[in-house]
Amino acid sequence: GESVGLHLPTLSVQEGDNSIINCAYSNSASDYFIWYKQESGKGPQFIIDIRSNMDKRQGQRVTVLLNKTVKHLSLQIAATQPGDSAVYFCAEMEAGGFKTIFGAGTRLFVKA
């Protein structure tokens, strides 16, 4: 597979446990945040997003939390499954902006 993220932070969890992936962002002007999932051999795929006027948003088995005070974003995955093994990227956009800035990513390993 691709040699994507050879030096990425790594999180290893047991199948069925909950996973929490964290991301720190630096731009106070960012008002839109996205999590992407990248499986081996594929491009990143949208998981969930959140605007800065919210602090929590839930999807199917995933929850994104936003703490603007400390510029921190997290992705929670409930009942983690082997298919969740991937690299996860957080991304941010400024209000009225046109560029998405991606974080370096976190690799999630799910142990069966």
Added chain:
Amino acid sequence: DADVTQTPRNRITKTGKRIMLECSQTKGHDRMYWYRQDPGLGLRLIYYSFDVKDINKGEISDGYSVSRQAQAKFSLSLESAIPNQTALYFCATSDIRTSGGETQYFGPGTRLLVL
């Protein structure tokens, strides 16, 4: 995503050669992007285009050029390839979500090795 396709999927070339990476999309989006991905560095923007007549440089455009031949096609060229352009290249399209933000849809990537 089958909606965004990239060719070739893998390419080996030599220093100094000119090569072109192609991207096509069937999503009907106006916005298209080229990124490169290197281990530990995430995705970095090379060029972006908001419509056929609008081309803009990203953060790492040196050594690259692009052409937006049609709404559905956006190609990336390396005029004279060098080894540090060895990377994984992604094309993406985007639309505006109801939340007001923007979601990007990525192709499968092109792995480029410059010897």
